[in-house]
Amino acid sequence: MIGFLRCVFFVLIVRPVLTVILGAQVRGRELLPAQGPAIIVANHNSHLDTLTIMAMYPLRMLKSLRPVAAMDYFMRSRALAWFVTNIMGVIPVNRGGMNRDLLMRCGEALDAGDILIVFPEGSRGEPEKLSIFKKGVGHLAKARPLTPVYPLFMHGLGKALPKDSYVLVPFNCDVVVGEAFGWAGDMDDFMASLQERMAALASQIHMAPWE
Amino acid sequence: MIARWLADPVHFAIAAIYGILIFASLVTYVLCRMRPGEATQELKKRVTSWWWMITVFTIAILTARAVSTVFLGFVAFLALKEYLSLIPTRRVDRAILIWMYLAIPVQFYLAHEGMYGLSLVFIPVWMFLFLPACITIGGHTEGFLRAVGTLSWGLMITVFSLSHTALLLKFGVNHGIGAGALLFLVALTQFNDVAQFTTGKLLGRHKIIPRVSPKKTWEGFIGGLVFTTGAAALVGPVLTPMTPEWSAVAGFIIAVSGFLGDVTISACKRDLGVKDASQLIPGHGGILDRVDSLIYSAPVFFHFLNYFFGNWPANPL
Numbered sequence: 001m002i003g004f005l006r007c008v009f010f011v012l013i014v015r016p017v018l019t020v021i022l023g024a025q026v027r028g029r030e031l032l033p034a035q036g037p038a039i040i041v042a043n044h045n046s047h048l049d050t051l052t053i054m055a056m057y058p059l060r061m062l063k064s065l066r067p068v069a070a071m072d073y074f075m076r077s078r079a080l081a082w083f084v085t086n087i088m089g090v091i092p093v094n095r096g097g098m099n100r101d102l103l104m105r106c107g108e109a110l111d112a113g114d115i116l117i118v119f120p121e122g123s124r125g126e127p128e129k130l131s132i133f134k135k136g137v138g139h140l141a142k143a144r145p146l147t148p149v150y151p152l153f154m155h156g157l158g159k160a161l162p163k164d165s166y167v168l169v170p171f172n173c174d175v176v177v178g179e180a181f182g183w184a185g186d187m188d189d190f191m192a193s194l195q196e197r198m199a200a201l202a203s204q205i206h207m208a209p210w211e
Numbered sequence: 212m213i214a215r216w217l218a219d220p221v222h223f224a225i226a227a228i229y230g231i232l233i234f235a236s237l238v239t240y241v242l243c244r245m246r247p248g249e250a251t252q253e254l255k256k257r258v259t260s261w262w263w264m265i266t267v268f269t270i271a272i273l274t275a276r277a278v279s280t281v282f283l284g285f286v287a288f289l290a291l292k293e294y295l296s297l298i299p300t301r302r303v304d305r306a307i308l309i310w311m312y313l314a315i316p317v318q319f320y321l322a323h324e325g326m327y328g329l330s331l332v333f334i335p336v337w338m339f340l341f342l343p344a345c346i347t348i349g350g351h352t353e354g355f356l357r358a359v360g361t362l363s364w365g366l367m368i369t370v371f372s373l374s375h376t377a378l379l380l381k382f383g384v385n386h387g388i389g390a391g392a393l394l395f396l397v398a399l400t401q402f403n404d405v406a407q408f409t410t411g412k413l414l415g416r417h418k419i420i421p422r423v424s425p426k427k428t429w430e431g432f433i434g435g436l437v438f439t440t441g442a443a444a445l446v447g448p449v450l451t452p453m454t455p456e457w458s459a460v461a462g463f464i465i466a467v468s469g470f471l472g473d474v475t476i477s478a479c480k481r482d483l484g485v486k487d488a489s490q491l492i493p494g495h496g497g498i499l500d501r502v503d504s505l506i507y508s509a510p511v512f513f514h515f516l517n518y519f520f521g522n523w524p525a526n527p528l
Contacts, residue, residue, distance in 0.1 A: 023289075023292070023489075023491065025489060025490050025491070156296065159296075159300070162302070165305070167305070167309065169305050169308050169309055169312075170288075170292045170295075170308075170312060171292065171295065171296050172292060172293060172296035172489055173296075206297070206483075206484065206485045208296060208297055208298055208299050208300065208483070209299035209300075210299070210300060210301075210302060211299075211301050211302060211354070
């Protein structure tokens with residue numbers, strides 16, 4: 001039932017809106033992990049980020065996609081919390097970083113062959129500005145050193161629906177997927193490599209100034 | 212039955228366009244066989260996209276006029292969205308952008324209903340005054356001039372210019388030619404692009420406007436002009452109320468204005484530092500890259516046709 005609702009939600013709402021209003025242009029779609037376990041690491045500008053990534057996958061894969069998201073924001077209403085955990089398949093995080101409990105739940109999802117979607121910027125932050133990544137994703141990669149990590153950069157969604165806005169303004173958006181990499185034994189190296197790869201992806205697209 | 216279907220000039224012209232398309236596909240197939248490589252692959256992508264675009268356009272203009280107008284409005288929406296995504300914008304202008312998008316249904320409704328006067332003043336007068344006033348009331352003066360300039364111009368070139376295609380449909384109904392005038396404009400504008408490109412590739416020597424479009428040549432421009440004028444003289448009398456001579460003049464005007472539209476959008480892209488407006492249509496770029504010529508040729512051809520062949524000024528449309 002939930003799986004059916006999820007498909008209906010994506011077919012009738014998410015995909016039409018993303019195609020018509022946002023028209024995502026994806027580079028490197030063929031690099032996206034076709035199956036788990038895998039970790040997709042993306043920058044965070046908008047509520048639309050997760051939906052955009054999930055909409056790139058065929059419907060049968062939806063149940064294996066597990067966004068990792070801060071729950072305090074979504075727990076404000078029960079309907080929203082139900083929607084986020086059931087339809088979106090979110091693994092809830094308590095803000096304030098990676099703790100052992102969360103690391104365990106993420107690890108379990110990976111062991112079950114799921115694809116985790118994480119946003120190490122922590123919050124949507126200043127739209128369309130890349131902030132420093134938090135180390136939680138590094139701990140996760142360290143805990144599952146064989147799992148491939150896919151950097152993914154998005155642009156334009158923060159203009160279409162930034163933080164604190166409820167009105168969607170049509171903008172074209174870009175998605176760039178990068179080559180997979182993984183844990184190589186050192187936290188600082190991992191984080192630096194991630195940040196570097198993200199910057200390289202960002203440099204591939206035209207970003208109109210947005211002040 | 213097929214003969215009866217083809218008796219309609221618009222149907223006949225569409226069949227002829229598909230004939231050209233099939234011919235182009237055969238030529239491309241042979242070229243790909245003879246000279247496999249990146250250039251022919253690009254050509255193949257282009258031709259495939261032409262099949263899609265022509266089919267979608269054909270379906271759109273063969274259905275009810277309301278559907279055709281909605282389709283044309285959707286093209287204008289895509290063009291405006293592409294433009295707004297390319298230019299620098301201010302966060303504080305988000306509300307202004309929504310007003311701009313809302314102008315699309317209004318403008319195409321006015322055109323659909325054939326409200327000649329209102330459809331010509333709604334954007335150049337009302338939106339022109341309204342948008343800066345909104346920005347002013349918002350109180351954000353830093354970057355005010357740039358915002359007003361880029362947003363007003365964008366609304367004009369995308370929504371206002373392209374809405375003349377919907378006016379042409381209304382003109383067609385009023386003069387018993389259906390979608391004939393619109394098909395004439397769109398087919399010849401695109402034909403001019405292709406003729407210009409092909410003659411330029413084969414004979415091009417002298418650059419015409421190197422600082423804007425380094426690949427455009429005088430030979431290409433003149434080739435487009437000659438072929439488009441000739442083609443117009445042939446098809447004009449079938450699709451529109453014009454005689455062969457007038458059709459030739461219309462073809463000439465479409466070729467010149469189409470060229471100007473093309474290089475104007477090129478100048479805009481050059482200033483923004485992009486080669487293509489987006490990657491929506493494989494081998495072609497974005498919507499703006501495809502309708503750039505139409506942005507100029509649509510208003511120019513509409514006013515030409517309506518002035519000389521409408522009941523102007525007694526009954527302006």
